Amino acid sequence: MKSKIDEKVIAIKKEMYLNAxxxxxxxxxxxxxxxxxxxxYLELSVGTIYNIFGSKEDLYSEYLILKLKNFLEELNNNETKEPIENLKVYLNAKYKIFIQIDETKNYPVINDPFFFHKLDVINHKIVDDIYSFLQRQFKLLFPECKYDYYHITILFKKFSDGFIESYLLKKYNNSNIVDETIELFIKMFKN
Known part of the structure; x- marks a missing residue:
């Protein structure tokens, strides 16, 4: 019994340290x-961090998975019956991870601009769940599509990644970035 309690305590501590x-x-x-x-920052020793997470890379993978879980939770909590609105939910959640308005300077601040590019290297169920969310939207939006919905989903993900990358290369007014992304993607897709 003691080992089960110890395992639970370790899991709770790890979750708390991961959130911090x-x-x-x-x-x-x-x-x-x-x-x-x-x-x-965590008031721990370096050795304890390595004991908890294994390596810096493992810690970062767990961080990404945590962020993706939070991202998916936001998608699921805000999903409606309207596919365009759901794509807006996705893009708002995605873009806010990258681009946060700095109140004093009124321009975006980038913390980790390649977060969503890293989705490509994470082989985790959470990524499939995010893609499933997008596929549902495209099935509703394009019910008689000749393309595979998974393919459309990947194209949309990469397309929205491109908006972020283009911003990094040359700053622009991104106040309508969500609507512009959807409008341009649908326009290109329909042509």
């Missing part, structure tokens, strides 16, 4: 992540 780590990475970015600084 996510706050740290969200604030400082992964590129600037130093385990020694994270250890100070």
């Amino acid at each position: 780590t996510a706050e740290y990475i969200d604030k400082n970015g992964y590129k600037n992540l130093k385990i020694s600084q994270l250890a100070k």
Whole structure:
């Protein structure tokens, strides 16, 4: 019995440390992540962090999965019967991860601009669940489509990634980025 309790305590601690780590990475970015600084932030030793997460890469994978779970939860909690509105929910949730308005300067601040590109390297059920959300929308939007809905989903994901990348290369007014993404994608898709 004691070992089951110990396992549960370890799992709860790991979840708490992961959530605190996510706050740290969200604030400082992964590129600037130093385990020694994270250890100070969490008030742990560097060794304890490695005991909990294994490696910096494993910690980052768990961070990504946590972010994706939160992302999917937001999609599911806000899903309606209107596919365009659901695509807006997806894009709003996606773009806010990358582009947050800095109140004082009124231009976007980028923390981890390649987060969604990293979805390609994560082989996790959560990614399939996000793709399923998008596929449902395209089935409703294009009921008699000659293309595979999974294919459309990947194209839409990459298309929206392109808006982020283009912003990184040359800043622009992104106040209508969600509507512009949908409008342009549907226009290109229908042609």
